[in-house]
Every structure is written in structure tokens, then in C-alpha cells.
Amino acid sequence: MTTTESDGPMTTESTAASKGGPATARSPRALAWQRRRHSAARFWKQYRTHHAGVFGLAALGLCALIALTAPLTVGSDVQSVTDAPGDPMESPSTEFPLGTDQFGRNLLGLVVWGARVSLLVGLLAAVLSVAIGALIGITAGHFKGWYATVMMRITDWFLVMPTLVLAIALATVMSRSLGTIILAIGVTTWPTTARLVRAQTLAVESRPYIERAKALGGGHWHIMTRHVLPNVMPLVLAQTTLIISSAILAEATLAFLGLGDPTVVSWGGLLQDAREAGAVSAGKWWYLVPPGVAIAVVALAFTLCGRAVESVLNPKLGVAR
Amino acid sequence: MTLLEVRNLEVTYAGGAAAVRGVDLSLDAGQKLGVAGESGCGKSTLALALLRLLPAGTRTSGEILLDGEDVLKMKWGQVRAVRWAGASIVFQGAMHSLNAVHRIGDQIAEPILLHKKATPAGARKKTGELLEHVGLPAARASAYPHELSGGQRQRVMIAMALACDPRLVIADEPTTALDVMIQAQILRLIEQLVSEQDLGLVMISHDLAVLADTCDRLAVMYAGRVVEEGPARQVYEDARHPYGKALSAAFPRIGDTASRFAPRGLPGDPPDPSALPSGCTFHPRCPVALDSCITEDQELRDAGTARWAACVHAGASVPQPGSPAEEARSSTP
């Protein structure tokens, strides 16, 4: 009995199925797209089971909608000090649901307008931070030896530096603009990402498929982009959502300390204005609470999303639903 | 007397996978029973079920009589007493079954202290004896698992299993992942211990040749059932079930010209326990399947003295089909 040439029932049974079947004659590009659609659908199905994550996503969607439609709903002249519609420090009323600031500007409008800056800075700073972290983490994990040693020492150095102090120092020496704030937050928060990504890279690099890729002739670039990057991507994604919330907080902190761009309205800037105007001692709660709550809600929403993404992509973490 | 008797054991996992579907086995003290099969055939589940080590949510029915007492009906306190003291298990992959942060001596002494309530000094003495018994110097008790080689770790696992003088030892792939030479050492050790201490041994492996060499009787499992059972040599050399035949042909005899440049296997893959084929579960891969095999489930039937096989071709009344392949295979020396 020779079973040498046979390939089993799986073959015979499926030959009929494939004739004219949908699987034939598809271009690799179409295949790739189909695969991506499948995995996106699978991701969403699992994400939906995390109630906190869905809540966070809904809150974010709402914030994003408000921020994006702000030019239509409140308009950019809400920032104008000279054509302020109301009297200074009005308490909430039907005309101004959240009262007015010391220049008589509509605080609801300012909070809505401020969402644009806070979200933008948060997103860009997080992307910058994670990009630096991922780049350094992957290269340090892939090229071992002196390069990794040097890179990791630099990372450690940044890690032990008090982030806020460093950011303040950067923001003071550079011109006061949103770009400066983004840069200051980005270059101070990357080390944790770099450490995480490097650890993951080392784990991936010890897998046999890396050796197979090398034996196939794959070079450094191939291994880093085709094998390591897709495997650290989930981590990077989850890390991004988590860093966004801390970046928003950092932006608010810097603005509150008076290091933000004075020409734009942001939530941190509003808090600083409130402090300067003496709203705290005067009991003008409507000046303080809305931007504070907005910061907390957005940071929380990003954290919830980040945790949900993390647990979908890495179920072993066992994050509670 | 019968040490272990398993009657109509069925195990279904929480996910709906029927891992064991009606298994009957029996084993006397001093006997060695081999259970052969591939991944997913339910042989490891069977081993775990014997000591009620299956995860919560698993449905188990049937009877597992250990010295006449049904393990499945015992209270938890009794089950705990049975584990180690009545029956113990040697897992595959000794690397992961030993705790990396404890000295091996302490790990061997742990069940002794738990069950026998021996004094710590007594336990230490016993640990030394056990280590000597499995061929390691007693001084190795203070070593950590990572300081030992794979073969030595497997010896420690066996010493642990013997710690409470059990009547029955279940060895789940005790030599997989070991080199041939170390494998031979461990198999000799197990054989020697069984004959010295009049233990019952259930040895589980995918390697029919190893089982045939070590055990008295052999049960071949496929898709959660025993499809062939009989004296080890006979099953190995002249299997009546086509699956048994395939397994014994998978590892060639060196010098057998029929297997030179002719590796033998079976087409297809072992079935998924949660989606079993109809009729005889082996029919999709069977080289001698009849039409009736697709619809009719095959029960174990007599296939000689003290032999059973679950195949239409095995029964004494059913004539052997005149398949040339069939004859070629059974006529090999």
C-alpha cells in the first residue's frame, strides 16, 4: 500500500468545490484587501464586547464631531476679546449656558473651540512620541551590539528625566507655538514606548520564522518591516491611544503653567485664564469646571479605548471588560 | 486483581469537543498498558480524566474504578488523597512541569509532606532515596530545575510521581522530546520500577514501537475511542485496524527493505474532536473503507484471542478483502 502520492480527502473533496469557485483568479492586491477587511471585521467584533471601550469610543466620536464642526457652530470669532458678546464673568444663563469669562466671551463656545487644539495637540504629540519610540525600539531590538547599548542608555536617560521639567525647559527655550508644545511632549514621552517595543522586538526576533526569513535571503529591512513591525503594531496602536490621553494632559499642564501658545484657546489655557482672573477665589465655578471636565472626559475616553484595543489585540493581558 | 477499570468513559469539553467517547480499559497491578494515538485523539484527556484533573465545565460520564472505588463519584477530599498516593501522573515536557524557583528536593518532598504527614527530616530522607532510585545522586536534591538536563528532569518527574508510593502511574509521553539514548534510559528505568514495586502503568505515546517494546497490552485510540486493543507485540506486528497498521508502519524497522525509500503515512489529518466525521470516524482516511463505513459506526469486535478491533474487516466472520495493498503490508517481515 503506498499512500505516497495521495493527498487525502481534503484534496479530492475540495477539487469539486473550487471549480469555478470564487477563490480562483484573484490578484494578490485583491487578496490582500480581502484579508484586511476580514481582520478589521474580526477586530471590531471583539472590540464591541468591551463595553467600556465602546463607551470611550462613543465619547471620542462625540468630541471629534464637536471639534470638527466647531467652525460652523461657534465660529472662530468666539476667541475675539474685542467683540465679546457679554459682560465679564456672567454666571450661566440661557444666553450663555456656561457663563462668560473675564472678557465677556461665551465660555461654552470657548470650551468647544478649545477641543480643537487639545485634540490636535494630543494626537500629533502622541503620534510623534510613539513614532520615535517605535523606531528606536525596533532598531535597538533588531541590531544588537553597541547600537542597541547606546540607544538604550539614551532611552534610560530620557526615562529618568522628569518629563514635565524637560518639557517646560523645552517650551521655554523655543518659540511659543503649538509646534513647540507638540515637540516638547513628543520628545519627552517616547522612552516607555521604546522600551516596550524593544522587548517585543526581541521576543519576535527569537521566533523561528525570523530565521526562516533570513534563510530565504531577507535583509534587515525586510525582517524589520515584514515581520517585526506587524507584530509590534498592536502594541504601538494601544500605546498610541494611551499616550494621547497623557499628551492631552501634558498640553493642558503646559498651557496652565503659561507655556502654551497665548494666541490660541485650549482647555489648559482656559484653566490658566481662570486662575489669572481669580475665578478660583471668587467662586466662579463655571469658568473652571467645564474645561477641567472636558480634559478628564477626553483623557478617560482615550484610556478606555486604549485598554480595549490592548485587550483585543493581546488577549493574554486579561483586561476586564 | 484489577487495579484500574475504566467503563464507558466519556469526556466532553465545555466547547463541545467530544474528546473521549466511550472508552473501556482495565489494568492489573504489575501490568503495563500502552495507549497509542495522535494529537487530538483524546489520550491525554483520558490521562487527566483518570485523576479528575480536567478543567471546570468539562462533562464526564462513565466509571473509573481505582481499586474498586469510582474516582468520578468521590468527594474532593478523597480525590486529593488518590492523587499522588493512589495514582500519580508523569507529564510530558518536564521543563514546564517543574517549578523553576524551587529546589527539586523540595518539589519531590512536597507531596510527601502533604499526604503522608511525614516529618520534614523523614521527607528529606525519602527524597534522597527516591533520587537514588531514579539514578540521580541524592545530593542533587539541592539543585534547581535549570541546572539539570532534559533527561535528568524527566527522572525527577518520575521520582516525584513515586513519592507517595502510588499503586498506579500514568506516564503521558514520558520520553517525547528526549534523544533516543536518553529515551532508552528512561524507558528502562520505568520498566524496572514497575516490576520492582508491582505498580500498574498506563503509558501514553504516539510512538507505537516504543509502547510495544515497553508494555504488555496496547490500546490504539482514534477520535476519542479505542479502535484496537490486544497484546502489545501482536498489535504492533499485526494490527487488525487499518489505523493501527498505519501507526506501526509510521516508524520503520531499520533493515526492512519494504520501507526503504517508501515512508508510509496516512493521507489527511486527524479529525477535529468538535466536528467528527459520520459513521466510522476513520473512514475519510481509511485505505480499505467500504461504503457502509461512511454511515455505520464501528464497535469494537473480537479479532482473535484477547484482541479487539473496531473495523468491519476485523471481525472473524467478515472475510478479509482481497486488496493487494492490504496483503503487501501484512506480509512484511
Next chain:
Amino acid sequence: MTTDTAAPAAPLLRAEDLHVSFAGRNGAARARAVDGVDLDIRRGEIVALVGESGCGKTTLARSLLGLVPPTGGHVTFDGKPLDYSSRALKAYRKRVQLVLQDPSGSLNPRHTVYDAVAEGLRIHRYGGDEQAAVAEALSRAGLRPPERFFLRYPHELSGGQRQRVVIAGALVLEPELIVADEPVASLDASVRGEILALLLRLRTELGLSALVVTHDLGLAWNIADRVAVMYLGRIVETGEVEQVLTAPRHPYTQALLSVLPEAPGDPVVLTGEPPDPSRIPAGCRFHARCQILASGEAERAGVADACRGRDLEVLDGAGGTQVACHWARATVAG
């Protein structure tokens, strides 16, 4: 004592006096994993490299692929010495492929079967129809119809199917030599034969050569033309499979064969673990565990001193049946 084969053509792959050693950890002595090996693989030939774990067989296989740079000796492929520049290595790796033991680990869980097989093509910037090449390789490896497997992920396949995907990924570049490291060790018994049959069929259909690294002598008997038995960094016995496995002359090969379950005669169970490659004993490297020396037979043959004190030369890789053992030589001559 040498059986001349009728193939005078240059071998496809030749290792000459190959040495690979690794720096010892924490000041320990260097581990000489491969300690002088000559090995030829001719076109269309399947060679089995057999030995226990830690004997250096895996390191030898990796150094033949250029994955581990040798510390001495050299590798010649198709008549030309192996060039370790990255460009030359890349070209070399199109012609020589690796199949690893664990098919689950050697496939990236995030890549589909299509991507895994097409990887080699993309690395080497294949100009032709990628999809056709992938389909062709998959069906050669026994996954038919190939289209059905394109979008599957490794975890959706059985162990045997995964190993077929790995083999397809190697075949797609139309290599001349496949180095397989324990290709069936982690597969089920019934699937094992199918994968080995596949390797044999590839040799017949494509004229592929293969070096199969294994601890399983039955595998060598099943598919190999020639076998080389390795012990502690050196090949101790080599030759045609029929000769070496049915009439072994080295005590180590004899012991390995004797412990197989169905082997005739009394098993010779060597005590202890294979020794440490950082402390290779003087004389014959096997003498500390040698049953012939221990039983006094070497003494009777008058070679006991040579066993303990005189190292044996490196066996010629060209294929004749040879043995690196003082006792075996003395008894044949005497």
C-alpha cells in the same frame, strides 16, 4: 573500504574542515559545536545527518546555509566558495532553502499562507506571475487546490499542512538544495510518512538535493541515500544508508541502533548525557562513553591506548563508507 560511486561530478555542496565555535559564557571555554567536518552533498542526493541533541548537527546545518559564520574551514557551493557578503549570501539563499522543525513557529502568525509562500519571491524581486508561482509551489507541496489555502492563517491549518506550507515557501524559489532540520519531529505519526514521501517525490520530480538533520534513524532509513552520524562536533561514521544502518561499525552508531524499540539483540544503553562541546576529551571523543572500551574489547584489539590518547582524523566527506574508530579499523585490518 571505500565504495566508489559512479558520480565523479563535483558535489553541489561541500564542507571542508568546517569549524564553528561559540564564545563560552562567563569566561567558560569556547564551545566547539562543529569541530572539523567534511561533508559533500551531490546533486539529487538526500543525506541524513544523525546525532543526539547537542552534537552540533543543527549548527552544522546552519553554517552550511551561511546563517552561522564558520570559525574555520569553508563551504563550497556548486564549485565556488561561499562568499559572506550580504549580496552574495542573498543570491546563495535563493538556491539553498531551509525547512525548520517546528512548522507552527516558522510561519509568522500574522501572515496568510499566500504571504508566507510569496515571501521568498518578494525578497528576490521575482519578475514573473507571483500568484501562479505560489499556486504551483503549494500544489507541489500537496496543498491542492492551492487557491483554497491562499487566505488561510497558520493557526487554521493542521501541523502537517503547516509543514507543507513551509516546504512550499522553500520550493517557490526553485532551489537546488533543501536543508531540513528535523522536518517531521513535531508532526503526528501518521502525517510523518506523508511529509517524508513529499521530500522523496520532490527529489524525483525536481532533482532536488536535501540534507536532513535528525535524531531519528528510521527517517534516514526511509528517505536518505547517505547517512552521516555526528558525535560531539565530528562525523564519526558515514556511508550508504544500507551499510551504515544495517552493519554499523562505530560503537556509537551501534549503540544508537541497538536502543531502537524493535532492534534485535540486547540494547546498549549508554550512560550519562552527551558530553559538553566546551570540554571535548582527548583521544577519540567518544571514549568516555564507549561500550567497547568499557567492556575491554578495545584492550583485546590492542587499541585502548589509542582510544584514550590519539585523536582521529576528519573523515572524508565524499561518500565512501568510513568510520572514525580505532577499534573498528583494527578489527577489520586484523
